[in-house]
Amino acid sequence: MPLGESERWEKTYSKFCGLETDFSDDVPSLLSFNIDNGRFDFVVAPLINPSYRPSLVDERDSDSHVLPFAGSDLVVSPLKWRLRVIGKISSWIDLDSEDETLRMNSETALKQEIAWAKHLSLRACLLPTPKGTSCANYARCVNQILQGKLEMEVIFLLSFTRTSLHQSLIFLLRSHSAMKLWLRIPLRKSNSEYPIDSWEIWNSLRLLCDHDSKLSVALDVGSTLPLPSKNSRGRWLGESVKAAIISTDCFVPIDGLPYLQKSHQDLIGSFFHGHAYLGAKGLTRSDSFITFIIISGIPLDDLQTDFGAQKHPHKPYLDYLSNLFEKMEPLSEQERIDFRHRDCLCTPLQPLRDNLEAHSYEMIERDSVKYTQYQRAIAKALVDMVSDEKASELTIVLMVVGAGRGPLVRASLQAAEETGRKLKVYAVEKNPNAVVTLHDLVKTRGWEGTVTVISRDMRFWNAPEKADILVSELLGSFGDNELSPECLDGAQRLLKPNGISIPFxxxxxxxxxxxxxxxxxxxxxxxxxxxxxxxxxxxxxxxxxxxxxxxxxxxxxxxxxxxxxxxxxxxxxxxxxxxxxxxxxxxxxxxxxxxxxxxxxxxxxxxxxxxxxxxxxxxxxxxxxxxxxxxxxxxxxxxxxxxxxxxxxxxxxxxxxxxxxxxxxxxxxxxxx
Amino acid sequence: MPLGESERWEKTYSKFCGLETDFSDDVPSLLSFNIDNGRFDFVVAPLINPSYRPSLVDERDSDSHVLPFAGSDLVVSPLKWRLRVIGKISSWIDLDSEDETLRMNSETALKQEIAWAKHLSLRACLLPTPKGTSCANYARCVNQILQGKLEMEVIFLLSFTRTSLHQSLIFLLRSHSAMKLWLRIPLRKSNSEYPIDSWEIWNSLRLLCDHDSKLSVALDVGSTLPLPSKNSRGRWLGESVKAAIISTDCFVPIDGLPYLQKSHQDLIGSFFHGHAYLGAKGLTRSDSFITFIIISGIPLDDLQTDFGAQKHPHKPYLDYLSNLFEKMEPLSEQERIDFRHRDCLCTPLQPLRDNLEAHSYEMIERDSVKYTQYQRAIAKALVDMVSDEKASELTIVLMVVGAGRGPLVRASLQAAEETGRKLKVYAVEKNPNAVVTLHDLVKTRGWEGTVTVISRDMRFWNAPEKADILVSELLGSFGDNELSPECLDGAQRLLKPNGISIPFxxxxxxxxxxxxxxxxxxxxxxxxxxxxxxxxxxxxxxxxxxxxxxxxxxxxxxxxxxxxxxxxxxxxxxxxxxxxxxxxxxxxxxxxxxxxxxxxxxxxxxxxxxxxxxxxxxxxxxxxxxxxxxxxxxxxxxxxxxxxxxxxxxxxxxxxxxxxxxxxxxxxxxxxx
The missing domain is CATH 2.70.160.11 (Hnrnp arginine n-methyltransferase1)
Structure with a gap:
């Protein structure tokens, strides 16, 4: 059962939880067993026989030689290859070995496997963890792959019939740029056995490859307990983690079923955020928010075995994860609205230089919590300024500078009503389009006699009287970055000597x-x-x-x-x-x-x-x-x-x-x- | 006497040795005394009264206020300003002070002085050494100046008559981009008094300003003895040192005249290399190779005083330096030829892909030392291959692969002559233009019968016989970077089993x-x-x-x-x-x-x-x-x-x-x- 399955969701696109498998020459059976039967969304499978080594190939045979890949491109449909298989690059590969034969073998094999994966238009390949602490040569090969030299080599390397060559070319052109590389990095504490912080390995590869966006992390949670500290784990939140690999060793058996400890549950939960999004209705399909979950390792011996011959031995793990996902708290309304903005770069508003448009005002006015706070602040100020005894005689002059379409005017009037204080309001606004709305509000809300609309820039208006209270909402995300200081410095001459500015x-x-x-x-x-x-x-x-x-x-x-x-x-x-x-x-x-x-x-x-x-x-x-x-x-x-x-x-x-x-x-x- | 003075040299451009002076309101006299009388090439003079502080100016007077600059732009000619004065920025300026008033004053004063210097079209200003170990705010101001925000401010800041405004605008347009900033950095050993390596201060400013090429070092040699270690001093050789400031304290008096110790002589000598260039005949004028020398500090008390009223008290120091310069060894012919290439980026040759042109061959053939070495190597090989007894019977087959216009053919024939061995030479060359020359040489030098010209790429030529010796000159600056390995791998099938390749x-x-x-x-x-x-x-x-x-x-x-x-x-x-x-x-x-x-x-x-x-x-x-x-x-x-x-x-x-x-x-x- 794919995580986040929903009726409106096309199954072909809902590929979230996969299984790491051994090499199999029979790809159709592999897919049928794990996907059709086991209900996994995809497999992470070796592409080539693990015993293959380039140096063992007799060069004299090279004319007729065929690499021992898993099947040919024709054994399953192109779409199945693309959506159901993540290529697992041979784990014997060691690109920084001191042994030159091994190093050369590794480079040749890596490039052959990647070329094959590109030929198949796979979405991603899982790269093995660098073996040692040094990984410059690994980085160089990965970087060459990322920067695309291999595209043409694919064609020279493999032998096609004329038709499949043509087909593969089209496929290449359509999708080669999309193939991602996921580097398997263990999430482990550094200790005597692993003196190197695994984050450092990722960091060195990423820096040597200059932050290529096609290179991501497949975080291997493994079985080491306890997990690293929260701060240490927290670093990964800012990294491009495209997959989390969970070993069956992480699970503990309870009544013959696998369970995760609380710390692991929380960790896995943190990878579900993108799934929650995909589960939500009416939102665009996109892989880019997803962290894929991959189950790895052999199943526990003492799991329930009462499933029939059809049942998949890893199914209980998938069921557990699906269950965990179902229990997640759904996104709030606001979170759904903001979801599409997550980690998107927007240019900050320039409300002083530019006149805002209606939809910007709408966005601003929607923030009811903010206006409640303003109303509370104004009410407090009114009570501090005018005692209960004088409430009926004194009229407080309040200027809203930068009134926009009136939300602070409304908050001020509500504060006056709530506290029983008398108010005279000037609504000063430089944007002539918003002034139209303000005039309309004065008429329709019955604010005549209380609210005067002033169509001026607050910095240059000569007011007929001075204010007791100056209210403004000129703050940006970074406080002063929408020039609140400059505007209020220009407007403070409108304030009486003991007048109050809100904000203070x-x-x-x-x-x-x-x-x-x-x-x-x-x-x-x-x-x-x-x-x-x-x-x-x-x-x-x-x-x-x-x-x-x-x-x-x-x-x-x-x-x-x-x-x-x-x-x-x-x-x-x-x-x-x-x-x-x-x-x-x-x-x-x-x-x-x-x-x-x-x-x-x-x-x-x-x-x-x-x-x-x-x-x-x-x-x-x-x-x-x-x-x-x-x-x-x-x-x-x-x-x-x-x-x-x-x-x-x-x-x-x-x-x-x-x-x-x-x-x-x-x-x-x-x-x- | 300007250093490197020569008859063919226009005096106005020969500005090499300057004097650091105090502030003077009377710029014409300052220049007349130090340049016309003292024979210095330029002065490094404060531009504004050192007692000036922006915060002391009464703002109510600002309409009629004039900054206390040294003279106006009209007191000396624009060319004199430009060529005879380096602006010395006020040394009280401290842009990273904890005292905000001082910091603000510093920023205003720095920008005013720089604006004035730009108005005068000075070639450079000397910036004071950062006061503390932190210099981020200094860097920010310098960086703003380097990136040119001040250009227009000049005009607002200063009051001009209409004519001088016009004049200054033209001048600005012509030369503002050329104004350099020289940051005064002491050359000193770090010790308890100066815990910070002064190079670090320069480095931090340079990095914060992102290697702006208009920012350079004025290395202040000061009086501290001994000098830092040779390795430590050596770092400055790779830095942009545009001026060396030598304090009168560095000199020791001998018979009433100032002398430098050997270590200081060597140091100063290393700054003279550009002068030597300018002293050479027929080369283009350019400041860019020059390290300006600046004498600083008060003269020794016990110097000879028998010079009359006309004599300048710093003249003995200038004389000493001129003398030191005169004693420098002149550049060799080859150094002169290479001078214009010093630190110039050239794209390496691609002799395999491109056919070289005649002038490239000329350059290559000019290197007689190389061909002498080849001749020695070939002679040794011939003697090793053929004993004296067999010299008259055996004929050695030698192939020059990549023969070009024949220098290695000549070297081979000379080696044969020198050792009395018999030689048959194939000159293999892929460039058809060079083959023309080879044919001509065979005819004019009488090489017929000995030398056969082959117009082929060595990698693809099918030779009628195999060679005893294969001679080539396919090396690049970095050895294999002109593809010698690929060419010789392709040619080694031309060699007999025990044949010799030169190079080995x-x-x-x-x-x-x-x-x-x-x-x-x-x-x-x-x-x-x-x-x-x-x-x-x-x-x-x-x-x-x-x-x-x-x-x-x-x-x-x-x-x-x-x-x-x-x-x-x-x-x-x-x-x-x-x-x-x-x-x-x-x-x-x-x-x-x-x-x-x-x-x-x-x-x-x-x-x-x-x-x-x-x-x-x-x-x-x-x-x-x-x-x-x-x-x-x-x-x-x-x-x-x-x-x-x-x-x-x-x-x-x-x-x-x-x-x-x-x-x-x-x-x-x-x-x-």
Whole structure:
């Protein structure tokens, strides 16, 4: 039973849980037994006889020689090859052996197997774990494969009939670029037997192959207990893990059925997120979110054996995993909406320079939690300003600066009603399109006499009177990045000497993260300037390597601050030592704001306002990922710079190594004044 | 007296030795005293009153405020400003101070001074040494300046008459891009007072500014004795050192005149190489090879004082340096020829794929030392093959494969004559243009009957008889990089079973080097593929960080070798610990060949054949320079790969950090078969 099976789902595409098998010459039977009978979605099967070694082939026979592949391309349909078989590359291959014959054999065999897999248009091949601690030559061969030299060789290497050659060419053209390589990497604690952290092996291959997006990890959970520390496991969240291999040794038998311990359940659960998405209705098909699950190893001896001849010995494991999947909590409505944005790079809004469009307002206004917080803050401020006794005589002048289509006007009026205070509201908005809506609201909601709409930029409006309270929502994902400081500095002359600004203050935060996905996506844009740009991202496949540190704080009103709002912050992050080594692809940014008194809003993970969804985090990439080793400190520098027309950030790191300064003079990314 | 003064030299361009001066409001007198009277070529002078601090300026006066610059732009001619003044940026500037006022003042002042210097079109400004160990904010400001944001600000910042504005705009357009920044870096040993290696400070700024070629070092030799170790000083040879500042404290008085100790003499001598070039006749003018010398500090008290009122107190120092320069050994003829190639990136020849042109043959044939070595090797082989007794009866069959325009034919015939052996020569050449010359030589030199010209590719010629000796010169800068192995493997069937190949074997060598110049040049080509290309380079401004290691060896004839000649070598380099930290920009490659018996040719520095000039070294760059710290090991990987149409190298490093593998599948650089 495929995980995440659903009625609306075409079975041919639902390939989630597979089984690692031995070499079989009879591929049709192999597929029939494991897929039709065992209900697995795919097999991970060796493509060539494991006893084959290129050097044992007599070269004099080479004219008529046929490699001992499993079957020919014609034994099952092309679609079956593609969807039901992951090629398992021979595990004897050792590309960094000191033995030159073995090394040469390994290179020839690897390339022959890959060429065959490409000929079959397989979706992926599982590469064996590098044997030693050194893997430069392995990386070189993999890198040559990834960069596609083998395409033409396929044709020379194999002998086809004219028809199948033609067919295979078409197939190649259609799909060769899609073949992925999954590198089998054990998830294990380093100890005396394995002195090398297995993450280091992955990292060295990945760096030597320059983050090629077609190279991923197949994380082999194996049987070693206990699992590595949570921090150590957490590193893999930011890596491109396309498959998880679970050995039957990980299971414990209870009443003749296999079960997983809690720690393993949690681990497997974390690989299901993509399946949950595919299970959801009406969403596009895509493999890219999936972590494939692969069961490996021989079944337990003492499993129930009351299944008939038809029953597959690994079926109980599949059943257990399906069951685990079924028990997962379904995605919330908001999670479903945000799903398609997971780890997608978006350019942050520029609401000051650009006039927002209706759908952006709609997105913003949908965040009801935020407006509830504003209403609470305004209510508190009103009560603090006007005692109960004076409630009926005093009228508070409140200006909503940047009123948009009125959500804060509504929150203000509701706060007044709730507290029984009298209010006079000015709704100041620079976008003439939103002003149309505001006028309409005043008419339809009966706000005449209470709300005055002002069609001006808050920085240049000459108000007829001063305000007691200035309310605004100008914050970006990173606090000041939508120029709230510049706007409110321009508007603070509208406030009475003891007037209140809501928000009162806001602070930005940063933390170093691993995110292969984001790094590859930026890199694939093929221009270094994309590394000097900040992005708004719904972070998901991310390892957060150290707690957040505060960056810039702005308080309002503030008459003493320098007019240009330039700031500089040096940040130090300590990666917990039980994390092991890790790779920093950039920094995730957040904000926390004090609206008034104890009323906060935040998207910073540790202080996050529950269910507030108005802001994705911001992501500042690094051109060159930063390797950090246990106990090393990360020293980063962030600058907020400005001139007469724009504001921008520059950033760099200086520990453990130096990066170039990113976005000099705002050449790639800036926010217009 | 300008260093390197020559009659054919226009004085206005010969600016080599300058003097660091105090601030003076009277620039015309400053120039007249130091240049016209003192005979210095330029002054390094502060541009603004050292007591000026931006925060002390009353902002209410800002409308009429004039910055206290030294004079106006009109006090001396634009050309004098440009050629006679290097701007000395205020030394109180501290951009990484914890004191925010000082930091802000520093940033404003730096930008004002630079803007003024650009307005004056100065060629360079001398930046003060960073104050502390951290210099990220300094780097950020310098980086903003280097990337040119200030150009337009100049115009807003300063007040001009209409004419001078126009003039300055033209001047700006013509020359702003040329203004260089020289960062003053002390050459000192790290000790308790200076715990930081000063190279590290330069390195951090340079990396943060991403190797901007407009940023260079002004190396301040100061008075500290003894000088750092030779290895430590050697690092600077590969850096962009545009000026050397020599303090009067470095000199010792002898008979009332200043002298330098031997170690200092040698150090200064190493900065003169560019001057020697400029002193040579008929070569193009260019600043780019020059290291400017700057004298700094107050003159010794006990110097001779018998010079009149006209005499300049620093004149004795200038005289001493001029004297030192005059005593330098002049460049040899060959050095002069090669001078223009120093540190220039050339694409290596592809003599197999391309037919060489006449001027290339001319270059090759000019290397008389090489042919002398060949003649010695052939003579030895002839004597070993044919005893004196049999000299008159036996005729040795010698084939020159790749005969070109015949230099090896000549060397063979001379060897035969010298040893009294009888020779029959086949001159095999694939280039039909060279064959024309060969035929002509046979006629004009009277070689008929002895030399047969064969117009064929050696790999495909069916010879009428087999050869006793096969002579070839197919080696490239890196030994096998012009496909000598492939050609000779194809030709070895022409040889008798006990025949001799000259060369007998060859080995390539590599060593890690620092070369800012080469790195910047590759980077300026603005395409990463240029980092995956090898270059032929007359290495000069280079720090060789570790001894060479052997890479690939080929022996001829060799019937047991694999036909594809693919090889892989892992190399380990240990940087001597007294070098300190350093930056590896790539690897320099060389070769050594055994022609026959004990007759060698080599361009590897420690075994170099004297006066052989046929091969520049090869340079393999790294995309991302590699930081190495004391006691760290460099692990590099080199592969020689091939397919049916080409041969190429791939390379990477894995220690201390990983690089991507360069030139995967020969995508950027390959040698055609």
């Amino acid at each position: 203050s806001y602070t930005s935060f940063l933390q170093p993260i691993t995110s292969s996905k984001l790094y590859s996506d930026v890199k694939s844009r093929n221009n270094l300037s994309y590394f000097a740009t900040a992005y708004s991202v719904k972070l998901h496949s991310v390892a957060r390597l150290a707690p957040c540190e505060p960056v810039f704080t702005f308080t309002h009103p503030d008459l003493s601050r320098k007019p240009n709002n330039q700031c500089y912050k040096k940040l130090l992050f300590n990666v917990p030592s039980n994390t092991g080594s890790a790779l920093v692809h950039g920094f995730a940014g957040y904000f926390e704001a004090i609206l008034y008194d104890n009323v906060h809003i935040s998207n910073e993970p540790t202080t996050e306002t529950p269910n507030m969804n108005g802001w994705f985090p911001i992501f500042f990439p690094l051109m060159k990922p930063l390797e950090v080793h246990p106990k090393s400190t990360i020293e980063a520098h962030f600058w907020r710079c400005s001139d007469s027309t724009k504001v921008w950030y520059e950033w760099s790191v200086s520990l453990p190594t130096f990066s170039p300064i990113h976005n000099t003079n705002g050449s790639s990314y800036w926010i217009g004044l | 074997s060859y080995t390539s060598f590599l060593q890690p080097i620092t070369s800012s110049k080469l790195y910047s040049d590759v980077k300026s080509r603005n395409n990463l593929s240029y980092f995956a290309t090898a270059y032929s380079v007359k290495l000069h401004s280079v720090a060789r960080l570790a001894p060479c290691e052997p890479v690939f060896t080929f022996t001829h004839p060799d019937l047991s070798r694999k036909p594809n000649n693919q090889c892989y070598k892992k190399l380990l380099f240990n940087v001597p610990s007294n070098t300190g930290s350093a930056l590896v920009h790539g690897f320099a490659g060389y070769f050594e060949a055994i022609l026959y018996d004990n007759v060698h040719i080599s361009n590897e520095p420690t075994t170099e054949t004297p006066n052989m000039n046929g091969w520049f070294p090869i340079f393999f760059p790294l995309m991302k320079p590699l930081e190495v710290h004391p006691k760290s090991t460099i692990e590099a990987h080199f592969w020689r790969c091939s397919d049916s149409t080409k041969v190429w190298y791939e390379w990477s490093v894995s220690l201390p950090t990983f690089s991507p593998i360069h030139n995967t599948n020969g995508s950027s650089y390959w040698i055609g078969l």
